[in-house]
Amino acid sequence: MSAQAQPPKGASPQRRLSAQDIRARKGGDPVVCLTAYDAPTAAALDAHCDLLLVGDSVGMVVHGLPNTIGVTLEMMVLHGQAVMRGAQKAMVVIDMPFGSYEAGPEQAFANCARVMKETGAQGVKLECGPGAAETVAYLVQRGIPVMGHVGLRPQSTLAEGGFKAKGKDEAEASQILSDAEATDTAGAFAIVVEGVAEGLARRITAAVSAPTIGIGASAACDGQILVTDDMLGRFEWTPRFVRRYADLRGVIDQAAAQYAEDVRARRFPAEVETYFSKKPG
Numbered sequence: 001m002s003a004q005a006q007p008p009k010g011a012s013p014q015r016r017l018s019a020q021d022i023r024a025r026k027g028g029d030p031v032v033c034l035t036a037y038d039a040p041t042a043a044a045l046d047a048h049c050d051l052l053l054v055g056d057s058v059g060m061v062v063h064g065l066p067n068t069i070g071v072t073l074e075m076m077v078l079h080g081q082a083v084m085r086g087a088q089k090a091m092v093v094i095d096m097p098f099g100s101y102e103a104g105p106e107q108a109f110a111n112c113a114r115v116m117k118e119t120g121a122q123g124v125k126l127e128c129g130p131g132a133a134e135t136v137a138y139l140v141q142r143g144i145p146v147m148g149h150v151g152l153r154p155q156s157t158l159a160e161g162g163f164k165a166k167g168k169d170e171a172e173a174s175q176i177l178s179d180a181e182a183t184d185t186a187g188a189f190a191i192v193v194e195g196v197a198e199g200l201a202r203r204i205t206a207a208v209s210a211p212t213i214g215i216g217a218s219a220a221c222d223g224q225i226l227v228t229d230d231m232l233g234r235f236e237w238t239p240r241f242v243r244r245y246a247d248l249r250g251v252i253d254q255a256a257a258q259y260a261e262d263v264r265a266r267r268f269p270a271e272v273e274t275y276f277s278k279k280p281g
């Protein structure tokens with residue numbers, strides 16, 4: 001008899017995808033990724049996705065902030081915990097928010113370790129501009145699976161003046177390519193490439209050993225990610241790279257209008273929706 005603990009009889013042997021599983025998809029079947037911020041949404045997406053990202057876009061999408069700068073570590077932990085409760089199979093990755101990792105490797109390790117401990121997620125994501133590779137290497141060497149993020153880096157858009165596609169001129173393109181190469185060499189298990197033209201996405205994908213996950217970065221990447229609420233038509237804001245698969249905003253609007261009408265007309269609640277006291281005897 002094996003001394004090792006066995007899973008309980010009848011329990012599914014299903015396990016979550018890991019950083020190694022995602023990395024092994026380089027050049028193979030496209031890696032399917034979406035964002036998730038809450039347990040029921042994560043549960044609905046889980047069967048269809050390889051990876052769920054708890055994006056710092058949660059600040060804009062859920063909390064109504066104008067950009068991602070105001071997102072805190074506490075917000076990421078809370079939403080990360082919710083997504084971990086909803087997802088069974090997909091790898092869960094948590095975005096590190098602005099100000100939690102840029103000061104240097106030691107700050108980054110302390111905050112990433114906290115996020116990993118408090119959420120149980122399988123990895124973290126860092127926006128990787130020039131100079132970030134040292135931090136990525138430090139984290140990976142200490143056991144933290146890191147996803148990089150190059151190209152349009154939303155946490156830097158205040159300094160750069162808005163969300164604009166990147167790498168249109170050759171100087172900017174080669175900078176982004178070298179950011180990606182440095183992130184890859186540092187040991188990232190995957191790299192998000194955001195808001196770049198197809199030619200640059202193709203060059204990056206060919207140059208790095210990690211799978212590239214595109215958002216507004218063409219079909220040349222090894223996988224794709226979108227913000228779920230954009231794709232569902234719940235966040236009303238559709239840059240060119242978003243495809244809408246549903247109109248949840250319209251569904252909510254219709255349902256709320258119907259409910260309001262029913263309450264005002266005293267059609268809701270009906271008898272079946274009402275509790276009654278027991279009849280005496």
Ligand SMILES: Nc1nc(=O)c2c([nH]1)NC[C@@H]1CN(c3ccc(C(=O)N[C@@H](CCC(=O)O)C(=O)O)cc3)CN21
Pocket residue numbers: 056057060061068152154163164165166195227229230235237239240241
């Ligand atoms: N809901 C949501 N979806 C996202 O994709 C997303 C967030 N939030 N928050 C963080 C970043 C910000 N992102 C953005 C935001 C806006 C554009 C945008 O407006 N792009 C324009 C202009 C491009 C240009 O001028 O080069 C476009 O039409 O695509 C792009 C990426 C992507 N991320």
Ligand SMILES: CC(C)C(=O)C(=O)O
Pocket residue numbers: 035053054055056057058095149192194215225226227
């Ligand atoms: C769009 C993805 C890549 C992201 O960083 C986010 O949702 O915050």
Ligand SMILES: [Mg+2]
Pocket residue numbers: 055056057095154
């Ligand atoms: Mg993000």
